[in-house]
Amino acid sequence: MHHIKAILFDKDGTLFDFHASWAGWAEGELNALAEGDPLRRADLARAIGFDLATRGFAPDAPIIASTLQETAALMVPHLPGVALPDLIARLRSSGARAEMVPAVPLRPLMLRLRAHGLVLGIATNDAESAAHMHLDRAGISDQFDQVLGYDSGFTPKPAPDMLHAFARATGHDSAAVLMVGDSLHDLTAGRAAGMMTMAVLTGIAKAADLSPMADLLAPDIGHLPDLLGLE
Template sequence: METKMPIDAILFDKDGTLFDFGATWNVWTRRVIDDLSGGDPALVEALAAAVHFDLDSGSYHPDSPVIAGTNREAAECLASALPGRDLAEIERHLSVSAAEAPLSPAVPLAELLDALAARGLYLGVMTNDTEYSARAQLGGAGVLDRFDFVAGFDSGYGAKPAPDPLLAFCDAVGVAPGRAAMVGDSTHDLIAGRAAGMATLGVLTGLAGPEELAPHADAVFPDIGHIPDWLTARLGTRG
C-alpha cells in the first residue's frame, strides 16, 4: 500500500474556496460594471462582454478569464472596453471595491479554521486577487488572525498557476511541500499545487465542475468543510 505523508500545512485559495464565488462576486461585478460605465447602456454591454459576464442571469460564464485571473488581468479585460481610461486607475478601483465585496463564506469559517489549527496545522491563503483585498476580506469575515500566511498576486511571489507562491508559503511556515495541501476551486490552484509537489484538493464552491477539477486533484469535495474528514482518513495523518 502506498504510504501517504502526513499533512502539516494547508494553503487555501480565497474566492470560490473560502468564499462562495457566485454569491460573493456576481453582485460585486455588476456593481463594478455600473460604476465604470457611468450608466451608459452600451458601455454596460461592452464591459460585461469583456469579462464574460451574463447581464441577464447576473453571473459569470464559466470561461471568463476573470474567474482565476489576477486583479491586473481583470483590469486589463475591462480596460479593453474603456479606451482612453488609465489601466492603473481601473486596477485601483477593482482593488479598493473588492475589499468591500459582499462576502458569503462557503462554510462557517472560524469554526473550521479553529478545528484545523487544533490539529497543529499551519494555515495560509494565496489568491490571485491583491493582498490588500485578501486581508481586508479575511478581516471582515473575522478570520484573518487564523492564518499564518496571506499573499496575493502582488505580494512578490508570483501568481497561480505558477508554484512559486505556494512554495513561498511552505518556506514561510517551515513545512516541506510534500507535507502540505493546496485547496482551490480552479485548475489554476490545482496545477500550481501539483507543480509545487503538494497534495491537491478541489472544491465545488466556484464555477468549475468535478470533471474539470478531478484530473488535477487528489480529491474533490462539495466545500472545504469536508477537509477534516479527509485528514482523518488519510493514511498516516494526525487524527
Template sequence: MTLSSSDKSTAAAAPSAASDRPVPAGPIKGIVFDKDGVLFDFQGTWGAWAHRMIGALAEGDDALAQTLADALAYDRPTRSFRPESFVIAGPAHHISEALAVHLPHRSLTDIHEYLVTEAANTPLAPAVPLRTTLSALKAKGFRLGVATNDAERAARAQLASQDALDLFDMVNGFDSGYGAKPDPGMCLAFAEATGLAPETLVMVGDSTHDIDAGRAAGFTCVAVLTGVATEADLAPHADIVLPDIAALEDWLESL
C-alpha cells in the same frame, strides 16, 4: 452557466479521488487555500461585485455596460460569470487590463485601484462558516495559508471582515512578490516561511490553476465544488474532490 443545485448535490454526494494518484499516507502539516471559490462562494460574492462595478464604470451607458460584461464573460441577467471567464482563476490585474481597452478616458492605474478598493469592500458570501471551520483545523495544529490571484490588500481586508485573518500564517496575492497561479511561487513561499516540506502540505482550490500551482510545488491537491468548475472538470487533476472546505477535517482524519 453556473452549477445548478441539483448538479452540486450530485457532485457533493461522495468525495472522489483521481484513480492514478493515491491519497497521501504521510502526515499533513499545513494547508494553503485559494480564496475565491474556496473560502468564499464565487458567484455569490463576485457575481454581485461585477454587477455593481460594471454599472459604475459604464456610468449609465447600457451599450458600454454590455461591452464591459462581454470582456469579462459575465452574464448580466443572471449576475454570474460564465464558466469560460478568465476572471474565475486569473490575476486581478488582467481584469483591469481587459476593461481599460474599453475605457480610454480612464487610466489603467485608476481602473485597477478602483477594482481593488471595491473588492476589499465587497459584501462576501462565505462558502462555510469560516471562523468555525478554520479554527477547528488550527486547533489540530495545521499551519494555514492563502494563495490567491486577487490583490493581497483585498484578501486581507476580506478575511479580516470575517474575523478569520488571524488564523492564517501567511496571506499571498498575485502582487505579493511570488507570482500568480498556476505558477507555484505562492505555494513554495508558504513552505519556506513555515519550514514545512512540500510533501506535508495541501493546496485547496476550485480551479485547475490552483491544482496546477499546488502540483508544481509538490503539494497534495484538493479540489472543492464551491466555485464554478464541476467535479468532472476537477477530478482528473486533483488528488481528491470534496464538496467544500468543511469536509477537509474528516478527510484529513481519514488519512
C-alpha cells in the same frame, strides 16, 4: 493523509462562495463604469465573462482566476479615457469592500484545523491587502500564518511561486502541504509545487473540469476534517 502538516487555501471560490460574493460586485461595477451606455456595459461584461441576463459568471470567465491587473487589462480597452493604473486602483478599492459570503462557517473550521497542529495559509490571485480585509471581516484573519496575494512579490497562480514561498516560510516540505482551491489555476499550481491538491465546488468550475488535477474532491472545505481523518 496523516502526512499533511499544512493547508494552503485559495480565497475566492474556496473560503468564500464565488458567485454569492462576486456577482453583485461585478454587476455594480459594470453599471458604474458603463455610465448608462448599454453597449459599453455589454462589452465590459463580455470581457470578464459575466452574463448580464443570468447575473452569473461563465464557466471559463477570465475573472475567476485572473489577477486584479489582468482583469483591469481586459476591461480598459472598453473604457475610453480611463488609464489602466486608475482602473486597477478603482477595482482594488471596490473589491476590498465587496461583501464576502463564506462557503461554510469558517472560524469553527479553522480553529478545528489549527487545534490539530495544522499550519494554515492563503494564496490568492486577489491583492494581498484585499485578502486581509476579507479575512478580517470574516473573523478569521488570526488563523493564518501567511497570506499571499498576486502583489506579494511572487508570480501568481498557476505558477507555483507563492506555494513554494509558503512552504519555505512555514518550514514544511511541499509534499506535506495540501493546496485547496476551486479552479484549475489552483490545482495546476499545487501540482507544480509538488503538493497534494484538493478541489472544492464553491467556485464556478464543475467536478468534471477539476477532478483530473485533484487528488481530493469535495463539495466544500467543510469536508476537510473528515478527509484528513481528524477526530
